[in-house]
Amino acid sequence: MDLQQLSLVVRQDAITVVFFNVLLQQAGLPVPAVPTLLLAGSLAATPVQLLQLVAAAIAASVVADWAWYHAGRLFGYRVLAGLCRLSINPSSCVSQTEARFVRWGLPSLVVAKFIPGFSTVAPPIAGALRMSLPGFLSAAAAGGALWAGLALGAGWALKDAVRAVISVLDQHTGTALTVLLALAGAWLGWKLWQRYRFKAHSALPHITPGELMAAMHSEQPPLLIDLRGAGMVAETGPVPGARWAELDHLDETVGPWPRDRLIVTMCACPEDAGAVAAARRLMQAGYLSVKPLRGGYDAWVAAAAAMRQP
Known part of the structure; x- marks a missing residue:
């Protein structure tokens, strides 16, 4: 499927595509959502359609956050330890993340979507700390609205530029894929280098x-x-x-x-x-x-x- 066909799919059922893309990303899967939000925003025909897309993204984000919240509430720090073990760089650990979360409180949930990694661990921390569910859902919804609204709004405001970029990428799909793979390889290499540095940094005498x-x-x-x-x-x-x-x-x-x-x-x-x-x-x-x-x-x-x- 080329980019023009992808654009057609998004145009035909943008709300469903946005909902499930955001849901999968906020659930913790490595599925980028911002490019989809930009594309969907650029294809919205009216402000009402744009608001519907924002609502779909907020709903998906809150559903994923609610699930992580209850996982943290039910299983406590076992969920958080599991998330940290999946990280390529384990130096970002539960206690440090929790300390920042406690220090910032509810506002941390509003900005969590803009901080890689923190957006996944913040909801289960809120559950483990028994944060009020209404307060959590309100902050999670506000954060989802800010994050998705900015991406969809940028696509709406820059619709001509987004479509031009899609047209160029569609004409040079091979080159675009090569660049994307190179960037992904560079990111993975940087993460592995961080892990290597951590291993070297942690090589000091321990006590049993x-x-x-x-x-x-x-x-x-x-x-x-x-x-x-x-x-x-x-x-x-x-x-x-x-x-x-x-x-x-x-x-x-x-x-x-x-x-x-x-x-x-x-x-x-x-x-x-x-x-x-x-x-x-x-x-x-x-x-x-x-x-x-x-x-x-x-x-x-x-x-x-x-x-x-x-």
Whole structure:
């Protein structure tokens, strides 16, 4: 199917195409929606048709966000951990995302659609934090309206330019496909490079849960930092002997601590990403002995349960 045929399909049933395209993208699938919105906006014949397209996009966006909200409400942080594990770059972890979400509140849902990655994890975080459903739906609808309205409105305002671009691309489909594949390859290469850098960055000595348990009963126990999100701490309870901290405010937490004391950082992130970042930051600040906990909070819970068994 060439671009002219695609334009014909969108023209014949634009509302359905927009609804399902936005629904699939907001559900987390790698399906771009903005090009479809631009095309649909350029093909709208009247302002009423444009408003119908905006309504379809808002409805699809809210349905997907509502589903993610309930997934977060039912399964809590297991959903978020799963989403982060699917990320090519695991350094963007749950606790850091949640901290920003808590700090910004409902307005974060309005701008979430414009922030890659955050638009997917914000709804389940809202559910895990038991945000009011009416407030969530209102903010999600406002965000969907702003995001889809801008794209559809741009297509409407620049309809002649959009159609000209489609005509040019249709005449040079092979070249356009080559450029698109090159851009996709460059993006994937950049993401893989970020992952490689993260792997190299995280190559520092860790401490195992067993070693931590033994050290906590020594004459000079290590100082333990819990980097989990505030919502997860409230849901699962604090870690005995640990001090809770946000990565962005780490200096305020450890300021009075002696620099020659062993410090252990713990998070609930894939590949201990948050704990590694905190350990690096503390070592750069002059603390001499900092180790991330291998396996994070889940490994600590398993080790604590094993110790309680007879």
